[in-house]
Amino acid sequence: MRIDYVITGLDIGGAEFQIVALVERLAQRGHDVRVISLTPPLAFQERLSAAGIPLCSLEMHSAKHLPFALWRLRKLLKESPPDIVHGHMVHANLLVRLVRILVPNLKVICTAHNTREGGKLRDWAYRLTNPLSQLNTTISEAATRRFTEEKVFPREKTRTIFNGIDTDKFHPANQRDEKAGPFRWLAVGRLMEQKDYPTLITAFSHLPQSKLLIAGQGKLLSALQRQVKDLGLEERIDFLGVRHDIDELYRQVDGFVLSSEWEGYGLVVAEAMASELPVVVTDSGGPGEIVGREGKAGLLVPIKDPQALASALAAIEALPFKERETMGKQARQQIQERFSLNQIVTLWEQIYAGLQNNNK
Incomplete structure (x- = not known):
């Protein structure tokens, strides 16, 4: 399956770490994955390169570059059409929704990585563009409640998909000893x-x-x-x-x-x-x-x-x-x-396959 992950930016942060971990594991499972960053990436370039995952930047530096970023994203998606476009964080989510106007056959998923992704203006931007996203996800039940109860996302098109943890990388010390000195x-x-x-x-x-x-x-x-x-x-x-x-x-x-x-x-x-x-x-x-x-x-x-x-x-x-x-x-x-990463990646694969097979 060909999957494009579109993210607002690549810097050191929890959302970015999670996205990189997901695409690495998807690539290991044989999927053709690409990462597209709205802004020039500040981290993870070497890690993605080592995993053989292409990284593209839309070179968006401010809101005035939005038309250029939208047109460049359209060009990328036309030249190399993905099966799924998966947006992450508010700016990328809005951009992948807007590009669907220009590329109507896209299958679009949008993931919010916080309970709030800005103020009322961003919430209204989400509400106005909701018809352009086939599925919205959040990373906790608390976030899903906030987005659906305040009618930012429609309840029937919103799911909670937790972040995944690589329990091989994040493991305990071989032995923890009770140490003298401050905690x-x-x-x-x-x-x-x-x-x-x-x-x-x-x-x-x-x-x-x-x-x-x-x-x-x-x-x-x-x-x-x-x-x-x-x-x-x-x-x-x-x-x-x-x-x-x-x-x-x-x-x-x-x-x-x-x-x-x-x-x-x-x-x-x-x-x-x-x-x-x-x-x-x-x-x-x-x-x-x-x-x-x-x-x-x-x-x-x-x-x-x-x-x-x-x-x-x-x-x-x-x-x-x-x-x-x-x-x-x-x-x-x-x-x-x-919350194991393997479980979460398998769930995403099932979601992508279901959306790919949905003709709506």
Whole structure:
């Protein structure tokens, strides 16, 4: 099957990691896959090249380049027609819908990677172009509820398809030993408002000894560094910047924390759980569906509540080592049973085949 993945951009982020993992696995299964980025790619070029997956850029730098990007996308699809065009994230989703006006026989799927992909204007753009998409998907039940209840996507053409985790790559350390010294927490994600790092940093001011590693980059770095300095936490909180060895980092720490205000899914939560880490995450959408509310695989806390977050972190730290180990094993089991990459890729294959055989 020939499948074109059209994405807004290729940078370091959860949606991008998931898309690259999907196309790699689809290519391994014999499908002819191509990735088309609206903007010039900033990451993953070597990885896609190594997998033999073509990468095209529409060279879109701003909204004024939309007509050019639309025409170039039309040309690509005409010259090398795919069986399925799969858009990811709002700008790419809208573009693949619009190009269907110019190439009417396209089979189009659009995937939203967050509970919200912008403000009211983008929601209305989705509503206006809904007839041009045969299927819409989101990455969590929380996101599906938001999009369908607010009538952004029609309920009858919307499904939840969770992200998939490569449980071979994200696996536990060969052996975790109880170590002396401070408990080491890891947070992973862009330094942006959605991730609500100020709440996490404030929570750490209530903990006496723990260390926090933050992997990611973004526009809030300077402000967050000032907050860390103002709270006297420079010796306990480290900003690691962009890391390409996140799977190794999971195996080097004692626990994982996510403080987001909202999340469509929370890919890093599932990665940490697959690595058998106890996790503390905010009830920010998708993460609650991954972790569950029973407290067996991790702890769920309200958003924007530093005291509740600090209490949950302290509760995990206070657990005997064997109990933390049991929680980590339960976490990995949940990922293997519900979110393994192979299961998700098989589901996508079934969806693509069904859409390909649908004459509507």
